[in-house]
Amino acid sequence: MDHAQALNQRREETARAWAISRGAVLVPAGLMLPVAGTDQFHEFHPHPEHAYLAGASAPAGVLAFDPGAGWTLFAHVPGEDEVVWTGAGEPLEETAAKTGLDRVLPLAALGQWLERRRGEPIAIIGNRDLLTDPRGYGLASFDHLELDVDEELSALLSLSVSESRRAKAPDELEHMRLAAQASRRGHLAGMRLARAGITERQLQVEIEAEFFREGALRTAYSSLVGSGPNGAVLHFAPSPKPMRDGELVLVDAGAEWQQYASDVTRTYPVGQRFEGVHRDLYALVLQVQAEAIAGVRPGVEFKDLHLGAANTLAAGLVDLGILRGNPHDLVDRDVHALFFPHGLGHMLGLSTHDAGGCLAGRQPSDRFGLKWLRADLPLQPGYVVTIEPGVYFIRALLTDPARRAAFADAVAWERVDAMLDLGGIRIEDDVLVTDAGAGVLTAAIPKSIAEIEAIRREALA
Numbered sequence: 001m002d003h004a005q006a007l008n009q010r011r012e013e014t015a016r017a018w019a020i021s022r023g024a025v026l027v028p029a030g031l032m033l034p035v036a037g038t039d040q041f042h043e044f045h046p047h048p049e050h051a052y053l054a055g056a057s058a059p060a061g062v063l064a065f066d067p068g069a070g071w072t073l074f075a076h077v078p079g080e081d082e083v084v085w086t087g088a089g090e091p092l093e094e095t096a097a098k099t100g101l102d103r104v105l106p107l108a109a110l111g112q113w114l115e116r117r118r119g120e121p122i123a124i125i126g127n128r129d130l131l132t133d134p135r136g137y138g139l140a141s142f143d144h145l146e147l148d149v150d151e152e153l154s155a156l157l158s159l160s161v162s163e164s165r166r167a168k169a170p171d172e173l174e175h176m177r178l179a180a181q182a183s184r185r186g187h188l189a190g191m192r193l194a195r196a197g198i199t200e201r202q203l204q205v206e207i208e209a210e211f212f213r214e215g216a217l218r219t220a221y222s223s224l225v226g227s228g229p230n231g232a233v234l235h236f237a238p239s240p241k242p243m244r245d246g247e248l249v250l251v252d253a254g255a256e257w258q259q260y261a262s263d264v265t266r267t268y269p270v271g272q273r274f275e276g277v278h279r280d281l282y283a284l285v286l287q288v289q290a291e292a293i294a295g296v297r298p299g300v301e302f303k304d305l306h307l308g309a310a311n312t313l314a315a316g317l318v319d320l321g322i323l324r325g326n327p328h329d330l331v332d333r334d335v336h337a338l339f340f341p342h343g344l345g346h347m348l349g350l351s352t353h354d355a356g357g358c359l360a361g362r363q364p365s366d367r368f369g370l371k372w373l374r375a376d377l378p379l380q381p382g383y384v385v386t387i388e389p390g391v392y393f394i395r396a397l398l399t400d401p402a403r404r405a406a407f408a409d410a411v412a413w414e415r416v417d418a419m420l421d422l423g424g425i426r427i428e429d430d431v432l433v434t435d436a437g438a439g440v441l442t443a444a445i446p447k448s449i450a451e452i453e454a455i456r457r458e459a460l461a
């Protein structure tokens, strides 16, 4: 089956699942976001529901569905000035051939299409900027069309698409494997280049250059590079800070392939070896990750994997003399979350934080140790999740007087105070749920202490 056929099958299955008998569904891609005060725009990312159903990635596209007429893509056709400044874009016939859609019409025809549905119920999924910025889609206004936007139906249909997006089809997995391969090349380059005097920014640039040399067109998200204390900021944007011997550097960077993300974190020493407590903590995070990956299989609750990882981490921190008490009790009190305040991972696909969330009927938790768990559902074959435990020394959490009083018995604060500049360690891989358990898409990116130290020895020789 070629890509266009696969997209047609995906749309047919979606329409069957939606089972609507009247009205219409609109799936806007989203509009370009201007860079304030300039005549340029931020890089455009189509809404994943549009990318998934339309197979198109241009801004201002609207995929429309009507149970009688089927699917139509309304695509922006650039005017002369736009052609002069930013190019002619893809001809509509080419979009039709690539997407398998019979009807690809200029965006200017959307107004008439909507006029014909005046008074009918309309669901809007994808990017909802169509409602707030109809002019961007060539409509004078949305209100004058007197459409009955059904919010409840919109939420239901969006959830249905999210559920379909969770299990990846073979063509999607192929893109994710290629994304992982490009990420491997970038991370290997980073492991070879890092050394005292190189800045976080320099490391980022060289890692991303390798993604692009491999054929990736974009990074899946803004690369994060934090050395020394900066590694304790969960999403640290690379700075001009030079790395120093004795520090660790945390690199969270992933290539994107055909809009499919990879999401990979590696942490390594700026010198040749993991020394002292760095080594102990790295070994612990690696163990937590290995156990979590071993627990991945169909039917397992992601939240249980997260809590299992929290327990292993707490037990390890007790062994290292950083926490005190029974690991289960410590996790019940969320003490582990002082050092591991994010979730074990998230779904991955067309977005870095993909169609996860809670299973229908569940509510997100506001518990300190669970509020950043981005997926609360049982895993199924074909799902791709990240498994990314970490341990961090975050001053904002660890010097908070209220927390220090509440956990006076549970944390060896005098040890923690000596480690406040350590930064953070995270190890993140992309894991496919298979019938047999787990397949690690990013397994070829070195992470054992022996592998990393061998690379570092050679690089710094």
Ligand code: GLY
Pocket (backbone or CB within 6 Å): 221, 252, 263, 352, 388, 428
């Ligand atoms: N790269 C962002 C994350 O790991 O969630």
Ligand code: MN
Pocket (backbone or CB within 6 Å): 263, 345, 346, 386, 388, 428
């Ligand atoms: Mn991640």
Ligand code: MN
Pocket (backbone or CB within 6 Å): 252, 253, 263, 264, 265, 428
């Ligand atoms: Mn990441």
